[in-house]
Amino acid sequence: MLNRKDLLGLIDVSASEITEILDLAQEFKNRIKKGEKKISHLQNKTATILFYENSTRTRTSFEQAAKYLGASVINIAASTSSVAKGETLIDTGKTLDAQRNDFIIMRHYMGGAPYLLAKMVNASVLNAGDGINEHPTQALLDMLTMRETFGSLKGLKVAILGDIKHSRVAKSNLFGLKTMGAEVTMFAPHTLIPKGIEELGAKVCRSREEALDGADVVMGLRIQLERQQAGNFPSLGEYAANYGVDEKILELAKPNAIVLHPGPVNRGVELTSGVIDHERSHIEDQVLSGVAVRMAALCLLNDARKA
Amino acid sequence: MIIRNGNVVLKNSVEKKDILLQGGKIVKIAEYIPADGSEEIDASDKHVFPGLIDMHVHLREPGFERKEDIESGAKAAVKGGFTQVCCMPNTNPVVDNKVVVTYIKVREKEVNLCKIHPVGAITKGLKGEEMAAIAGMKKAGAVAISDDGVAVKNARLMRLAMEYAKGFDIICLCHCEDKDLVDGGSVHEGLNATIAGLKGIPRAAEDIIIAREIALAEELDTPVHICHVSTYSGVRMIRDAKRAGIKVTAETCPHYYSFTDEIIKTYDTNTKVNPPIREEIDKQAILAGLKDGTLDCIVTDHAPHHADDKNVEYNQAAFGISGIETSFGFAITNLYKKGVLSLNEIADKMSGAPARILGLDGGEIKEGGVADIMIADLDEQWTIEPEKFVSKGKNNPFGGYVLDGVVKYTIVNGDVKYKA
Numbered sequence: 001m002l003n004r005k006d007l008l009g010l011i012d013v014s015a016s017e018i019t020e021i022l023d024l025a026q027e028f029k030n031r032i033k034k035g036e037k038k039i040s041h042l043q044n045k046t047a048t049i050l051f052y053e054n055s056t057r058t059r060t061s062f063e064q065a066a067k068y069l070g071a072s073v074i075n076i077a078a079s080t081s082s083v084a085k086g087e088t089l090i091d092t093g094k095t096l097d098a099q100r101n102d103f104i105i106m107r108h109y110m111g112g113a114p115y116l117l118a119k120m121v122n123a124s125v126l127n128a129g130d131g132i133n134e135h136p137t138q139a140l141l142d143m144l145t146m147r148e149t150f151g152s153l154k155g156l157k158v159a160i161l162g163d164i165k166h167s168r169v170a171k172s173n174l175f176g177l178k179t180m181g182a183e184v185t186m187f188a189p190h191t192l193i194p195k196g197i198e199e200l201g202a203k204v205c206r207s208r209e210e211a212l213d214g215a216d217v218v219m220g221l222r223i224q225l226e227r228q229q230a231g232n233f234p235s236l237g238e239y240a241a242n243y244g245v246d247e248k249i250l251e252l253a254k255p256n257a258i259v260l261h262p263g264p265v266n267r268g269v270e271l272t273s274g275v276i277d278h279e280r281s282h283i284e285d286q287v288l289s290g291v292a293v294r295m296a297a298l299c300l301l302n303d304a305r306k307a
Numbered sequence: 308m309i310i311r312n313g314n315v316v317l318k319n320s321v322e323k324k325d326i327l328l329q330g331g332k333i334v335k336i337a338e339y340i341p342a343d344g345s346e347e348i349d350a351s352d353k354h355v356f357p358g359l360i361d362m363h364v365h366l367r368e369p370g371f372e373r374k375e376d377i378e379s380g381a382k383a384a385v386k387g388g389f390t391q392v393c394c395m396p397n398t399n400p401v402v403d404n405k406v407v408v409t410y411i412k413v414r415e416k417e418v419n420l421c422k423i424h425p426v427g428a429i430t431k432g433l434k435g436e437e438m439a440a441i442a443g444m445k446k447a448g449a450v451a452i453s454d455d456g457v458a459v460k461n462a463r464l465m466r467l468a469m470e471y472a473k474g475f476d477i478i479c480l481c482h483c484e485d486k487d488l489v490d491g492g493s494v495h496e497g498l499n500a501t502i503a504g505l506k507g508i509p510r511a512a513e514d515i516i517i518a519r520e521i522a523l524a525e526e527l528d529t530p531v532h533i534c535h536v537s538t539y540s541g542v543r544m545i546r547d548a549k550r551a552g553i554k555v556t557a558e559t560c561p562h563y564y565s566f567t568d569e570i571i572k573t574y575d576t577n578t579k580v581n582p583p584i585r586e587e588i589d590k591q592a593i594l595a596g597l598k599d600g601t602l603d604c605i606v607t608d609h610a611p612h613h614a615d616d617k618n619v620e621y622n623q624a625a626f627g628i629s630g631i632e633t634s635f636g637f638a639i640t641n642l643y644k645k646g647v648l649s650l651n652e653i654a655d656k657m658s659g660a661p662a663r664i665l666g667l668d669g670g671e672i673k674e675g676g677v678a679d680i681m682i683a684d685l686d687e688q689w690t691i692e693p694e695k696f697v698s699k700g701k702n703n704p705f706g707g708y709v710l711d712g713v714v715k716y717t718i719v720n721g722d723v724k725y726k727a
Binding site: 130171 | 496497498499500501502503504505506507574615618619620621622623
């Protein structure tokens, strides 16, 4: 039983909780694949999607997940709401609470913001990405795709390449994968490796060869153009040449290794088109995993509310 | 007034003495002073300290009275055992001319609790562009200059200000922070920042400016004072500079010698302070620096804020801790009782050294000295309850922490201004 009001990060989510989410998500994924899109676990429930940052993928994925479960969904973009008039996060949260929302799904550009919101509201808060902190459902969907492919997460070797420092995806994956007994290697320009990441269990590598050696999963991370402009490396060309993954580099991983990317991809920067569209690429499968994992998270948090 | 039978913390010893106060002065210190009909305070089982001096506080007036004003800040100060405080110039308007200095001195008289010494700005409007009216502020009562909250970005301007100030015997209190390296960070850059997903502030952001100010002090052969040291590397540079004979003095705060950045992981915005609370290695170096004299003073950097400034996302929250009511307790609990500093050393760091650095009257209990005195019970314990602070700023993350040492009396110029 997922014994928590909110899903804010994977930092403190146990292996049994992750397994429970992934098991239910797998069931949902199978049902959706069969064309079953009305799974009415959350009828009479309301979810508000509150995004302080732009997003298409995650926002629509959560919306789809809630709708498949029969919940009614409201979308709020911070730029078109009272937030633009200077309303504080706590006041916005209290308003949503007063409307008796069951779930608040929030993306925020500041790390820790969902913790502040969760403390102030009765609704269950799902973190859809907070600054450079965590993006728990993204890591869960990555883990679902990995588990579906390899049967288990234990002992898997996952190589993560790209802007680790500013990536909430990398951090949530690191927490979740370590909890599940997988190995995580990382490779990026030194300017994009956060302090202390090795103490959290990642192995920071000196080369693509070292990072990809024996890897079951190769995960590319989006290089954010605004970060690149902040001068973390000289040019996208130099990045692609030294840190990007093309088909030749991909050969360094295990023969059956899969390729993941949280999207949106900069083609030719972190991954070449040849890799993105490779038969080993599971980037499209990740999208359906995303809907399924978010359905599972909503259902299990709802059960926890009832308990 | 006679303070009877207290354990008096003198410069080099602690002795059972009676103290006679008359006309705002300490007239006599002796084994026994016969009653003269004036008021007596029984200080048996208590310790008598020189009135504490906090050379780094923010009183927020004028301009930010919602956070604190001179009256509420002074009330908090005397409750904390302080008889003199130096208030930083980042008010609105900024203390960058004699008019604002004079205003603060007028408010000091009206409030009539502790002595309040304005610190004037180094640059007009704290903008780092041109020198403020340093001579005029000094004449009106400013005791030092500082752009606290920011470092003067331009090294040439900083050099000129220090050089100019030298002519008026007024010292620069240097807030050391390279804004480019801070780059929007809000906590110490390290493992805990990575865990919490909060942007970090590297030690180098502080150290680079500490190094610059030391270089300028050496070049100009003029004293310089480094504010709120938080890094082990900063302590090392200051130690080396002192050994080389450079006229550098330095301060730190209770939160730097008592805590590590473990505490940020709750996202409690009251832990957000500038410079940030750092790691164990820094805390240990700061304790060592206090012990070996590298760090001359303990200040609070009392930075009261309104709840609205803190009840927001961590990145968005204001920097600062309301700490003037807890500083003495932290010193007794974490320095004296843990054997880091003697009571004489604590009295020096929290009174004697600030008086020497700024040329203030006070800082020591001696015959003929000013009757600024604090009496405390070192064995009484209390629990920090920020919501009960006298200060308007309830922004203190150490609620629930149990401290030894309760201030019982604060006496300014021979008058009791606070009694527990």
